[in-house]
Amino acid sequence: MNAFLTGVIFLVAFTATGNSLDCVHCYSNDGTDCSGEAITCTDDMTHCRTITSEIMQDGDASHQVFKFCAEPEEHSWIHREELSTTVFQLESQICNTDNCNQGPGQITPRDNTPNGVKCKHCFEDHSSDCETEETRECTGDMNKCLFMSGLLCYNGKDYYDCTHRICTNIASPEQHPFYNDFVSGDIKKLEVTEGISDA
Structure with missing residues (x-):
């Protein structure tokens, strides 16, 4: 699982022409902030966007951040996944004024309270499936089960x-941030199902 999480790569197009909004464009794989020049977005890019990732493994956190221009239909969101001792969070922030994405990226603290939902819990290297009867109780807003291969x-x-x-x-x-990889075929299976409830 560590190989998957540390190999997260964001496929982001950095374009810069036109007479529109100015946004900071930069990337860092060491922290929640980066500095870069403010560039003028193309006319169809009406927002600035910051995407911040956090991988929490055995209590140690690592971060990546991207800042760039965004399309008008983009919105702010938070994606969370939890496996064993590892939590992956990806947070997108959208704003629409010049250089509004120049500050640090945000990681909203998660709620660690068990929510009564359980999911099957497994990871298999070099495999297209993992079958298990082992379950894990989900926490906070993580009330669905995700299967990816x-x-x-x-x-x-x-x-x-x-x-x-x-x-x-x-x-x-x-809603998965890597749904386009499913459409392209790099992700073979991507399923979201209801959790196993004790109720």
Whole structure:
């Protein structure tokens, strides 16, 4: 699972022409802030966007941040996944004034309170499936179960197949931040289901 999380790569197009909004464009894989020049977005890019990731593993946190121009239909959102001792959070912030994304990216603290929902809980390297009877109680707003398989893991050079079943806070596959990788076929399976409730 660590290979998957540390191999997270955001496919972001950095474009800069036109006479519209100015946004900071930069990237850092070490922290929640980065500095870069403010560029003028194209006319169809009417917002500035900051995407911040946090991987919390065994109590240690690591962060990445991207800042760039965004399309008008973009909105702010938070995506969370939890597996064993690892929590992955991705947060997108949208604003629409010049250089409004120049500050640090935000990671909204998660609620660690068990919510009564359980999900099957497994991870398999070099596999297209993981079957288990083991479950984990989800916390906070993570009240759905996520099953993903495909080119999710990264060994420092190449992506390779792995699979996991985990708790998540999204309601449908289309809300997953890597849904486009499912459409392209790099992610083979992406399913969001109801959790196992004791009630």
